[in-house]
Amino acid sequence: WGLAGDAQIYRHRSGTDRSFDGRWHAEPSGTAAFATRLLVRRPADPARFNGTVVLFWNNVSLGFDLLAGESPEIYDGGFAFVGVSAQRIGVHGYPGGASPGLAIWDPSRYGTLSIPSDSAAYDIFTQAAAFVGRDRPRGSSDPLDGLDVHHTVALGASQSANWLATYLNAVQPLSSAIDGFILDIYFGNGSPLETSPSAASRLATPAAIPDAVAKMPPGAHRLRDDLGVPVFVLNSETEATGYYPVRQPDTDHFRHWEVAGHAHGSRRRGTDRLPSNWPRDLGTEDSPMGTPADANILNMEPVRSAALQHFQRWLTDGTAPPRQPPIEFDVEARGPVIRRDHLGIALGGVRLPEVDVPTACHRGLARDGTLVLTGSTTPFSDEMLHALYPTRAVYRDRYTQAVAAAVEAGVVLAPDADRMIAALG
DSSP, X not given: OEEEEEEEEEEEOTTOOOOTTSOOOEEEEEEEEEEEEEEEEOOSSGGGOOSEEEEEEOBOTTSSOBOTTOOHHHHHTTOEEEXXXXXXXXXXXXXXXXXXXXXXXXXXXXXXXXXXXGGGHHHHHHHHHHHHSTTOOOSTTOTTTTOOOOEEEEEEETHHHHHHHHIIIIIHXXXXXXSEEEEESOOSOOOOSOOOHHHHHHHHSGGGHHHHHHHSOTTOOOOOOOSSSOEEEEXXXXXXXXXXXXXXXXXXXXXXXXXXXXXXXXXXXXXXXXXXXXXXXTSOSSOTTOOOTTOOOOOOHHHHHHHHHHHHHHHHHOOOOOOOOOBOEEEXXXXXXXXXXXXXXXXXXXXXXXXXXXXXXXXXSOTTSOXXXXXXXXXXXXXXXXXXXXXXHHHHHHHHHHHHHHHHHTSSOHHHHHHHHHHTO
């Protein structure tokens, strides 16, 4: 679906800036014409719609729209999904045609799209929320074909979670467009309110990512919690160290989960339940940024699904998601360091069976403890496996108990638990 118009541009109000508490003050500073697209997926059977639209801020770190942070529960649970091409790079790609932005990937279909700069992104997202929300115009131009929308949830992952953080802190108080926020694999920093086209292009190239991170360091500020809408931060172990300085307590409107042993971006991109579209669109499963041979092999699909189901209940009847223990840290002179067990696996946090009953050392960091988005998986030797699990029956029993514990903790849904047990053979 196409979306076009004039987007409001914002700046920090005079005398204010990006304060640590996240309670920022924005004001209008102009407008910019834009034309973009929305990717809309809705239940084939309208009776299955649960009343909630997941409005996804498409991630553009790789130079094209990336639907990071999807979970099977979006489709199993009856949500509608709307991916918003809010940023310039998603439409135009890297400078010089170095990546398949929409206008490059299919010029006959998307060649008329235009986003002048990322400063327009925030109001593009607001207008997208109105276009698919409860008070949207109906009729033949309705992208949801008459579905009765009750809630619009904003979802962003990694790079787009940074933009969503700034939206929450600065723009949501003005727009009131969103009913809840989910920030997935979020390092604790926000994007700028105003950018030029050239600046957006420089920030989006892979080579410039370290410089961009230096300008927007992890753990820079908190998320505001005074707007009466639920906010959920779901992190892997990779983000835990950077996010540590801005940890904030769980409240009636805020939840934070972090998943031990899992990584920001693992080797496994596609799964049976949520296949990757990269082979179709890009001709490869491999990330343009590279995937080390020892990259983490785990994925967070089960926890993402559980978190989304809890979030829906939070919206509809006010039942907040269960609190979860954080990953444990020791604070040293060099900064916070994750505490680990004798196998090298992080202590605390949300724990899936592959971490509590491991056959390998899974980390959200590199083997040497340095930050790498793909994390690491180091298989145990045969001798260690035999010492841990003398027989197959011992392993199966302990794994089954770990699955039951994850269901009891509320971090794995029953259908996913059944699949985990069935995979044991």
